[in-house]
Amino acid sequence: MSRMPPLPGRRVLQHYREGRNQRLLTLKAIRESLVSVAGLVGRPVRNQKGAEIGDVTDVVVKWVGDDDYPPVTGLVVRVGRREAYVPFDQVDKLDSDQVVLKSARLDLRDFARREGEVTLVRDVLDHQLVDVDGVKVVRAADLYLAPVFDSLRLVGVDVSAQSLLRRLGPARWRTRPTPDKVIDWAAIQPFGTPTGPAGDVKLRTPHQGLRRLRPGEVADLLENLGRTARRELLSVLEPEAAADALEEMEPRELNALLQEAPAEEAARLVARMEPDEAVDALRELEPEDREELLGHMPPATANRLLRLLDYPDDTAGGLMTTNLVLVTLDETVAAVRRGLRDAQEHRTDIDAVIVVDDEGRLIDDVTLYELFVAEPDAKMSDLVGPPTPVTIHPDATSREVVEALTENRGSSLLVVDQEGHPMGRILADDVVDSLVPDQARLHFPKLPA
Amino acid sequence: MASTNTSPERTADRLTGSPRRQHRGRRLRRYLLVLGPGLIAANAGNDAGGIVTYASAGAQFRYRVLFLMVLITLALVIVQEMAARLGAYTGQGLMSLIREEFSLRVATFAVVCLIVANVGLVVAEFAGIGAALELFGVSRYLSVPAAAVVIWGSVVFGSYRYAERIFLLLSLVFFAYPIAAVLAHPDWHMVISQTFLPHFTATRAFLLLSVALVGTTITPYMQLYQAAAVADKGIGPDEYRMARADTIAGSIFSNVIAASIIVATGAAIGGSGPLTSAKQAAQALKPVAGAAAEKLFGIGLLGASALAAAVVPLSTAYALAEAIGAERSVSRKFSEAPLFLGLFTAQVALGAALALKPGNLVNLLIGTQVLNGLITPIVLAFILILANRRSLLGEAVNGPVFRAVAFLCVCAVGALSLVVFGQTLLGWFGIA
Numbered sequence: 079m080s081r082m083p084p085l086p087g088r089r090v091l092q093h094y095r096e097g098r099n100q101r102l103l104t105l106k107a108i109r110e111s112l113v114s115v116a117g118l119v120g121r122p123v124r125n126q127k128g129a130e131i132g133d134v135t136d137v138v139v140k141w142v143g144d145d146d147y148p149p150v151t152g153l154v155v156r157v158g159r160r161e162a163y164v165p166f167d168q169v170d171k172l173d174s175d176q177v178v179l180k181s182a183r184l185d186l187r188d189f190a191r192r193e194g195e196v197t198l199v200r201d202v203l204d205h206q207l208v209d210v211d212g213v214k215v216v217r218a219a220d221l222y223l224a225p226v227f228d229s230l231r232l233v234g235v236d237v238s239a240q241s242l243l244r245r246l247g248p249a250r251w252r253t254r255p256t257p258d259k260v261i262d263w264a265a266i267q268p269f270g271t272p273t274g275p276a277g278d279v280k281l282r283t284p285h286q287g288l289r290r291l292r293p294g295e296v297a298d299l300l301e302n303l304g305r306t307a308r309r310e311l312l313s314v315l316e317p318e319a320a321a322d323a324l325e326e327m328e329p330r331e332l333n334a335l336l337q338e339a340p341a342e343e344a345a346r347l348v349a350r351m352e353p354d355e356a357v358d359a360l361r362e363l364e365p366e367d368r369e370e371l372l373g374h375m376p377p378a379t380a381n382r383l384l385r386l387l388d389y390p391d392d393t394a395g396g397l398m399t400t401n402l403v404l405v406t407l408d409e410t411v412a413a414v415r416r417g418l419r420d421a422q423e424h425r426t427d428i429d430a431v432i433v434v435d436d437e438g439r440l441i442d443d444v445t446l447y448e449l450f451v452a453e454p455d456a457k458m459s460d461l462v463g464p465p466t467p468v469t470i471h472p473d474a475t476s477r478e479v480v481e482a483l484t485e486n487r488g489s490s491l492l493v494v495d496q497e498g499h500p501m502g503r504i505l506a507d508d509v510v511d512s513l514v515p516d517q518a519r520l521h522f523p524k525l526p527a
Numbered sequence: 528m529a530s531t532n533t534s535p536e537r538t539a540d541r542l543t544g545s546p547r548r549q550h551r552g553r554r555l556r557r558y559l560l561v562l563g564p565g566l567i568a569a570n571a572g573n574d575a576g577g578i579v580t581y582a583s584a585g586a587q588f589r590y591r592v593l594f595l596m597v598l599i600t601l602a603l604v605i606v607q608e609m610a611a612r613l614g615a616y617t618g619q620g621l622m623s624l625i626r627e628e629f630s631l632r633v634a635t636f637a638v639v640c641l642i643v644a645n646v647g648l649v650v651a652e653f654a655g656i657g658a659a660l661e662l663f664g665v666s667r668y669l670s671v672p673a674a675a676v677v678i679w680g681s682v683v684f685g686s687y688r689y690a691e692r693i694f695l696l697l698s699l700v701f702f703a704y705p706i707a708a709v710l711a712h713p714d715w716h717m718v719i720s721q722t723f724l725p726h727f728t729a730t731r732a733f734l735l736l737s738v739a740l741v742g743t744t745i746t747p748y749m750q751l752y753q754a755a756a757v758a759d760k761g762i763g764p765d766e767y768r769m770a771r772a773d774t775i776a777g778s779i780f781s782n783v784i785a786a787s788i789i790v791a792t793g794a795a796i797g798g799s800g801p802l803t804s805a806k807q808a809a810q811a812l813k814p815v816a817g818a819a820a821e822k823l824f825g826i827g828l829l830g831a832s833a834l835a836a837a838v839v840p841l842s843t844a845y846a847l848a849e850a851i852g853a854e855r856s857v858s859r860k861f862s863e864a865p866l867f868l869g870l871f872t873a874q875v876a877l878g879a880a881l882a883l884k885p886g887n888l889v890n891l892l893i894g895t896q897v898l899n900g901l902i903t904p905i906v907l908a909f910i911l912i913l914a915n916r917r918s919l920l921g922e923a924v925n926g927p928v929f930r931a932v933a934f935l936c937v938c939a940v941g942a943l944s945l946v947v948f949g950q951t952l953l954g955w956f957g958i959a
Binding site (some may be wrong): 105173204216217218239242304334336338442 | 627
């Protein structure tokens with residue numbers, strides 16, 4: 079057991095050196111095959127005879143469609159005082175420090191953005207993007223193009239500070255890619271919607287990876303994006319995912335988001351949130367705004383939220399969710415399970431089903447565990463029995479809620495009215511949230527509120 | 528705005544008379560009238576540097592700078608309105624806009640200017656804390672480092688919200704100035720004539736003080752704050768009219784307070800030459816507080832300085848982190864937000880360290896405002912260029928008349944700064 083690790087002898091060092099050389103060679107190869115978009119700006123465009131006819135101002139790519147790596151469709155070239163468009167098929171050679179055209183003559187067409195096209199320098203470089211794999215909002219410090227199959231494509235975005243420094247330096251540095259912190263373009267959700275000829279907004283297909291994100295992660299992204307990008311991200315999310323993310327946002331940020339969104343859209347989002355979270359969001363709004371949002375909701379939802387709003391924030395009524403699964407004694411376990419399947423969108427609010435009598439009064443709270451281990455053809459009446467669940471009335475203080483929840487030893491607590499009708503359920507995680515209101519996610523205070 | 532578009536799907540939230548707009552209007556009006564971003568932003572000008580500069584102006588030239596204050600107010604309204612409009616129509620902060628709209632080199636130049644101006648401000652705030660506590664007999668070599676530690680700690684460890692309220696409350700003392708100005712029975716005839724008739728003196732001292740007045744009233748920080756606050760509150764084109772009213776009212780209000788500081792100080796110690804100590808400046812509050820004037824002044828100065836000493840580095844760090852590409856909502860762990868925390872810490876440390884420079888605190892305070900004044904025209908030029916861009920603001924772009932007036936303002940401020948900058952340079956080489 080006392081064997082020492084071998085000392086780094088000559089062979090180890092040699093091996094290391096070879097490995098290092100290999101890496102450097104690879105890096106060099108990568109560098110040489112990449113073209114830096116920031117470096118390309120201002121570079122000369124020459125015709126076949128080598129005469130300079132202008133300089134590059136922008137790179138146009140087409141990014142509608144399923145391509146992970148958008149192909150370059152052309153260049154914007156400044157010729158004298160005009161901005162001309164050069165289709166990419168007229169380009170013979172695109173190096174990092176010059177562009178050579180195929181023909182001696184250049185057909186000068188004024189640049190006009192076509193449908194589905196995006197100008198990289200004006201619309202993407204230095205703008206915000208979402209790195210879906212790393213779940214971060216980034217700003218593009220540089221963009222890299224590389225030949226893929228037969229075309230030149232946008233392959234990566236550089237987010238390193240070195241690239242910023244490089245761009246500040248002399249032109250010689252600017253063209254040299256520094257691919258140290260590069261994000262694969264396939265992992266990027268870009269913004270800045272390409273417009274159609276009539277100025278109509280064309281939504282790109284959302285990045286598939288967005289679906290895998292947790293609501294809290296999407297909330298972080300929404301908080302970090304500028305307004306336009308945030309509205310765009312919100313519009314490409316599934317409505318359900320958007321509502322889940324909103325539940326996780328900081329009250330202040332959520333308030334601003336609801337404020338800047340058109341009322342109909344804000345109402346739609348709030349209506350899809352879990353009732354207790356929706357009520358919290360509505361509480362933050364001014365009365366007139368609240369009424370307006372409620373007015374845009376389906377009457378049933380609005381009424382339910384209005385009733386919850388009557389309870390003060392820090393009472394049981396203010397903490398509870400009204401998404402309940404009510405079943406009767408004679409239903410079978412299989413039928414209840416089917417019912418649960420249909421209530422999928424409220425899954426985060428359900429940890430038990432409530433058994434009620436014919437008058438709708440509480441008999442027992444049956445946990446999902448009990449349901450899971452029960453035989454499918456068993457009746458609910460077989461599952462009920464002591465101990466009876468601890469319940470609380472809607473006006474109870476948050477302190478009483480904590481005590482009752484501890485006593486109940488479950489993950490939630492039922493709220494019932496005086497006659498024993500179940501009104502709602504208080505989930506342990508909401509109690510935790512209310513106990514640590516501002517410390518839940520440690521953020522710096524923003525500008526003075 | 529009041530379009531006559533009658534297509535049904537647009538009517539709902541585009542038309543002026545829709546219930547939505549009315550509701551929002553009422554809500555915002557109530558909110559903005561209480562504490563709008565415009566009011567807060569403009570009153571950021573009445574911080575330590577502002578109070579001392581206004582007091583010095585009153586002490587040195589009595590009411591002679593009041594006419595200048597009218598011009599500065601006009602410029603302030605124009606600039607703050609542009610900043611608010613950029614915030615409302617783009618939903619972005621100024622730093623972020625500058626990064627996106629200008630080439631990286633130009634953007635870097637703007638950012639460096641802003642950092643220099645803001646570090647200057649932080650120095651002024653810590654100097655203000657030092658000067659305030661000296662009135663209570665505490666050495667600044669003790670008070671300034673202690674204040675830096677307390678402010679840094681309360682922001683990083685999270686009890687800042689409470690500290691902020693206390694500071695804000697303390698700084699309300701300065702609302703005693705308008706009362707003091709009236710009770711001091713100034714020569715109203717002279718006050719009014721010097722407000723509305725130009726009275727310039729072509730001396731070096733007057734020019735230097737003019738730049739300090741410009742720098743302290745139109746601080747680059749205020750435009751940064753204005754745009755960010757409007758954007759962060761979700762105020763969009765629909766609600767912009769209200770935000771504009773708030774911005775204009777806030778700018779005028781803050782300058783009325785500034786003018787009352789000048790009048791009160793001018794009436795109390797006018798003509799006694801440049802201000803040399805906080806004790807002297809406190810004399811202006813005598814009509815209100817009598818013998819307690821010094822203590823009252825000290826309390827107000829402490830509150831105003833401490834408030835800004837945390838807010839300025841914090842919001843500068845936010846803006847910079849955003850422009851560079853780091854997160855906007857930053858967590859408190861150093862490992863997760865090294866850039867943001869580093870920027871914040873560096874500003875506080877540098878500001879406090881420079882405020883310990885031996886010499887007269889009042890001179891240091893006014894010096895930082897001159898520095899701000901030299902940088903102001905550069906930042907104004909950036910804002911003007913942004914607000915002139917139709918590609919950015921669409922219909923809300925500067926109109927031809929506005930553009931001309933704003934251009935004149937920037938030129939005037941720029942010319943003033945250039946003259947003082949040139950004089951200072953020549954002074955360094957011993958020529959002038």
